[in-house]
Amino acid sequence: MTNLDPIPARLAALKTTPTPELKQQWRELFESEPPAFNRRxxxxxLAYRIQELAYGGLKPETVKRLEALGEQLDGGNITTRRIRADLKPIAGTRLPREWQGVEYIVTVTADGFEWQGRPYKSLSAIARAITGTRWNGWVFFGLKNHRGRT
Incomplete structure (x- = not known):
């Protein structure tokens, strides 16, 4: 009789596990409350954590190398480092928005956004320039719904 590794089956089961059970597994594996992020x-x-506990995590030298690379990318700015990379679309992405019959296109840049040849730090500033009123730029350009979820 061979001993099969139960980890692949446990990972596959995550896809069909109800969300409340995923959150319970989070509490057990991370000993903290689950974040308000999406199911995926x-x-x-959870898949990473299950494997980490079963097979071991990254080697300390790998963690150091990743941290050094992160500092090279963000210039050591701790605020930049804490922003989730997946919140902002990748540079070069075009964000179209029709407002009162006129189409506006904003381009994502490495350090912000560009509209009509001008750089902007935030989508909210562009939305305000277009509409003349205060808007959440992420909502205005359809990157978040009105309740703040992406």
Missing amino acids: YLESR
């Missing part, structure tokens, strides 16, 4: 995020982090 919970599944991927």
Whole structure:
């Protein structure tokens, strides 16, 4: 009789596990409350954690190397480092928005956004320039719904 590795089956089961059970697994594996991110995020982090506990995590030298690379990318700015990379679309992405019959296109840049040849730090500033009123730029350009979820 061979001893089969139960980890692949446990990982596959995550796809069909109800969300409340995923959150309970999070509490057990991370000893903290689950974040308010979407189901896919919970599944991927739980899958990583299950494997990490079963097979071991990253080597300390790998963690150091990743941290050094992160500092090269963000210039050591701790605020930039804490912003989730997946919140902002990748540079070069075009964000179209029709407002009162006129189409506006904003381009995502490495350090912000560009509209009509001008750089902007935030989508909210562009939305305000277009509408003349205060808007959440992420909502205005359809990157978040009105309740703040992506």
